[in-house]
Amino acid sequence: MDPALVLSRLAQPFMTELVPRLFVTPAPGTGLVEKSAVPVRRLVGPRGETRAVRDRDLRALGAKLVRQAVGGPGERPVRPDEDRAVADALARTLDALGEVEMSDVQAVALQADGFAQHLRSLVPDAARELSEEGALLHALLLEVTARHILEFFTSRSASVPRTLVEHSGFLAELCKRYERLEARVPSQGAADAAFEERFARDTAILHNRLTIFGIDLASAPDSWPLDSTYLGLRCEPGGGPQGSATPVPVSRALAGRSRILVRGVAGSGKTTLLQWLAVATAKGELPAQLAGLRGRVPFVLPVRRFGRENPPVPGEFLAVNGYPGADTQPPGWADRVLRQGRGLLLIDGVDEAPEPAREHLRHTLRDWTALYPGNVWLVTTRPSAVPDGWLAAEDFGEVQLAPMSRDEVHAFVERWHAAARQEPGADPAVLARYEQTLIDALRLTRDLGRLATNPLMCGLLCALHRHLRGYLPSGRKELYDAAMSMLLELRDRQRVVPDDGIALSRQPKIQLLQKLAHWMLINGKSEMDRDIAVDILQRHLPAVPAAARQGDAETIYRHLLNRTGLLREPTAGSVDFIHRTFQDYLAADAMVQQHDFGLLLDHSHLTEWEDVVRMAVSLSRPNEVAELLRGMVSRRPGLRTAHARHSKLLAAACLEHVSEIDPEVRQLVQRATQQMVNPAHPAGARALGWIGPIVLEMLPDPRTVSDDRAFILAVTASSVADDMAIDYLAGLRERERMDIRVQLANAWPRYDTARYAREIIAHLDEHGGLYFPVTDLDEARALAGLGGRAHLHVKGQLDPAQLAGILPVEPVRRLRVEPDHPASDEQWQASFPYVEPPIWRE
Incomplete structure (x- = not known):
């Protein structure tokens, strides 16, 4: 030219x-x-x-x-x-x-x-x-x-x-x-x-593995193809009064947003979400809701790889992610992509930066978004690592990953076992039996169902169940004890790793790991300097003779790092636990052994101590539990009102984890929290419901409240992941207001299909065009048993012809289907000829 x-x-x-x-x-x-x-x-x-x-x-x-x-x-x-x-x-x-x-x-x-x-x-x-x-x-x-x-x-x-x-x-x-x-x-x-084409192809390969870290036994798959087995997560968009009535698919919550902070607890799937976005973008296989990401160049930036140093410049993005071809990128390529506004920046794990470095990272994000407009930015963090609105000044919205629903847990179990069946030497018949018995146990056993709320815990349950040949402990303490036994005693034996000259049994390993976890908890750290870890082991080795006689602190440190599956070095010179869940469990065990109940009480109002307190309660003797819970609900001078409320609600949540408790203490806790259970908006109601079934005992009689209050109660009770909620929700089933009936109808997939259909769905008035969900074929059969419904919302990828073979088609007048459902409107119309067009896709 x-x-x-x-x-x-x-x-x-x-x-x-x-x-x-x-x-x-x-x-x-x-x-x-x-x-x-x-x-x-x-x-x-x-x-x-x-x-x-x-x-x-x-x-x-x-x-x-x-x-x-x-x-x-x-x-x-x-x-x-x-x-x-x-x-x-x-x-x-x-x-x-x-x-x-x-x-x-x-x-x-x-x-x-x-x-x-x-x-x-x-x-x-x-x-x-x-x-x-x-x-x-x-x-x-x-x-x-x-x-x-x-x-x-x-x-x-x-x-x-x-x-x-x-x-x-x-x-x-x-x-x-x-x-x-x-x-x-x-x-x-x-x-x-040419480089972008190669980079997209490599990204689709390198990130296309779903991994559950730490569960890498010979009897358990530690990863499987992401594109065929990824389980879409749900989240609560925004928060406060404007939050959605129910969690929505994460692709819907992210749609149309260019800057967003994703919060999620350890193991909730934050990293896997970013992996999926990178792979789907690279392969051009994004769902319709995320069409705005098509054609973008994904950069995955794990904070743990640079959180202790200055954030990378664009030319270093690929090296930070460990991309093998980083040195072959054309000079200035990453900067050109960002200046053209074509990037998808996936910044994973703000919590993995040391706390003093997080503010520097926030300023860096502010500078990046100002310097490179037009790009899309997703940042992940654990909930307590940064305050609410941490990036609000940079125009970032926020979403919170929700606990997995019953159907999502079952789908995870099915896919985990499908991956296991592909392993050499696997017995498909035995694995099929394990799969079904685990699904049944999760449905019927309250404690197990409550623990299976995120991918990490689901993967752990699958691995334990297979290792224990179809058996699972039901309590929190028993589950973690079994997990520690599996990871600390069997992992090396099954992986056949070279002998490092150290032979430690389970208990000395736990004692030493407890010291590291306890230090990190007391100092408010999610990681520590490697030198500090070695120094802590040096001070405590004399008290653990089984370890002291086998090597110095440096030798024992390397053994714990390489052989337990619980520690890792995210960057040179630092060490942390592979998941915060294990750190909290070990720290709680250490505090109970040292009788640090005063310290637990003093920190029971802090979000980051929640899991530690719960686990400590499950590990303590009845008299110790009683003393701690009395303190948590008693008036403490100098404690702010909001903190006192948090401490009391945590005490109520802890009742679910005790096997023996003085009835007077239980009643004391329930009386102290009875009047506190009054959230003003749906987001608060869902957060309350996530505490667990104990919340149901604090709620008022649903038949005696106003419709406005009844809606909040419906949100709270339907957020309790336990079939006990059905009894409470039954008290709302005769309400006429549409938002209450919608809430009850949409909660169906979370509970036992037949029982919920019999006690709730069968009683919901259809007037006003209430849509009934159909998430799986069991729900379709249940609806058929009720004579069908006029308005259906088909969720998931169910085949229209198969549904029409189960449901009576004559009553069906309106249909909603998912936006990315592969069947055309014509196919739906052919299977349900009485439906009035259009077929709504939402």
């Missing part, structure tokens, strides 16, 4: 006549001259209103520009079949004028190249499908148009100084710049495109 030839065709009279068509035509007698700066978007008309320039006008304008640029004698800058694509890309970019928040004065200050770059950042994928020549022509036309737009601003606004360079000088400089760019871009563009 000859830039000089193209520019010569874009004569100033032509551009001066064309560019004003982009802007509002003044009403008679008003004029456009104003005495102050004017937002650019006001000159165009914002999206969502009647636009001064409609889409077809923009396409016509873009086509006219391209025809002018390619017409006449001389070399043609692009192939004839690409004219329309360049024109459409130009129209899409110019359409972004309606989104420009800066004033005309600020736009002029950017000058033509800066203003054109700003427009490109608002529509980062506009020229993505163009050839190198087409992209170059698009950039040249956009910059020439930007120049004339700025001249238009200076001519219409008295407030803009006329300081722009002479037009001829601008064209000469632009011509020289694009001649240099043309000489450089083809090779650079080709190199970038």
